Structure formats: structure tokens, C-alpha cells
């Protein structure tokens with residue numbers, strides 16, 4: 184599939200929970216004129232805790248650099264986990280342009296503001312203490328998710344995100360997500376554009392908020408999603424993890440030892 188533009192964020196290369204194989208598969212099966220990396224591409228925080236750089240993570244980096252060399256325009260907007268890159272905003276490294284934020288015009292003429300999204304943290308997290316509790320709980324969830332999926336793999340079941348499932352059912356988490364989304368939409372309105380595309384909260388979404396288009400391209404830790412633009416300017420969220428699941432589900436359906444594929448967590452606004 185070829186798209187005018189693709190947005191990826193929160194890849195977190197260097198983190199044990201990055202689904203680099205899924206992302207590599209996505210990049211090998213798609214192409215685009217413009218690739219936007221909307222932050223947290225390399226997780227320098229995770230690497231500081233313990234150095235982790237398997238060949239699959241290296242392959243993703245090599246693939247992106249190869250795309251830049253073959254003529255794909257690549258714009259990189261650093262996030263908070265790769266905040267060091269913010270020191271070289273305005274530069275270009277290996278044909279990848281680094282920007283603080285960016286305005287993309289779709290084929291339908293809509294102007295969209297691109298930001299990572301940690302700029303809106305202050306609206307969600309009232310104190311540093313909550314930030315620490317939130318982060319620790321999230322890390323625990325992701326770890327449980329890793330072990331849960333190891334067991335699921337052993338049982339021949341497809342990938343499933345426990346953190347995504349729980350996050351969408353806990354009232355406070357849902358409230359925090361809604362507050363973030365509203366703050367992002369407000370920023371788009373303030374800047375006089377038609378919409379905003381961000382990442383950061385690992386919560387893929389496309390919807391209109393107060394007449395502004397809010398898009399979140401998700402992440403490659405839990406949801407394995409990318410945002411793509413079609414030739415007519417229509418934006419779509421591609422759930423690559425689910426497509427993988429679809430393939431595996433078909434296989435599972437033919438296998439009498441597996442009765443039913445696990446239900447996918449559905450996101451409702």
C-alpha cells in the first residue's frame with residue numbers, strides 16, 4: 184500500500200516492550216511520500232535503566248534511514264522519551280528533518296498540527312507524585328502484559344494488550360485520556376488549524392472534538408497502530424497488530440483445538 188503520508192509515534196526502540204517485528208512488517212508492506220515520526224521513537228529513558236538493543240530494533244532504525252535515502256521525506260518531532268533530540272531541533276540528520284512541531288496539509292487541503300503531546304501533561308497530571316504512581320502502575324501493567332502474551336503465545340493465541348483493555352475500563356484513566364484529548368483539540372483551535380495529530384498517551388483515536396479533528400496515531404508498545412492519509416485526504420488508523428491477529432485468527436479458526444479467538448478490546452468514545 185502506498186500513502187501520501189504515514190504517522191508513527193511512541194515506537195520506543197530500546198524498550199523491551201517495543202513490538203519492533205510488527206512495525207518492521209508494517210514498514211515492509213507500506214510506502215509513503217512523507218513519514219512523520221511523532222515522538223518517543225527511541226526510548227532513551229529505558230536504555231538508561233538497562234541497555235537493550237536487539238537486532239529487530241536495529242532493523243527498524245535501518246529501515247527508516249533507508250527510506251529517507253530512497254526519497255521518502257521524513258520529519259521527526261522528538262517526544263519526552265527522546266527529549267535529547269530536542270536539542271538539535273531545526274537540524275537534519277541522515278536526511279531526517281527534526282522539528283519541534285509541524286503543520287501538514289492534507290490532499291483535501293486541511294491543515295493539521297503535529298505535536299508529540301507531552302506538552303499537555305500539565306492538564307492531566309496535577310502533581311509529580313501522581314506522575315510517579317501513574318508511571319509505576321503503567322510499567323507494572325506492561326510487564327504483566329508481556330508475561331500474559333508469552334503465555335498466550337505458548338497457547339497459540341494472538342497478541343492482546345492487557346494495558347489497553349484495563350486503561351479503557353478504569354474511570355480515572357478514561358477521564359485523564361479525555362482531558363488530554365480536549366487539551367490537544369484546544370491547542371489546534373488556538374493555532375487556527377483544522378486538527379491535531381499527536382501520540383504520547385498510547386491511545387489511538389480519530390474523532391472530532393468541538394469541531395476540530397483530533398487524531399492520535401497510537402503506539403508500538405500496546406496498540407501497534409499507524410495513522411495514514413489516503414489519496415483523497417481521508418485519514419485512517421491502521422491497527423497492524425489486529426491485522427496480524429486477523430491472520431492468526433483465521434489460522435486458529437481452522438484449528439479445532441482452539442475454539443474462539445480472544446475478543447479484541449474495543450474503544451468507545
Ligand SMILES: [Mn+2]
Nearest residue numbers: 223262263383
Ligand atoms: Mn511520550
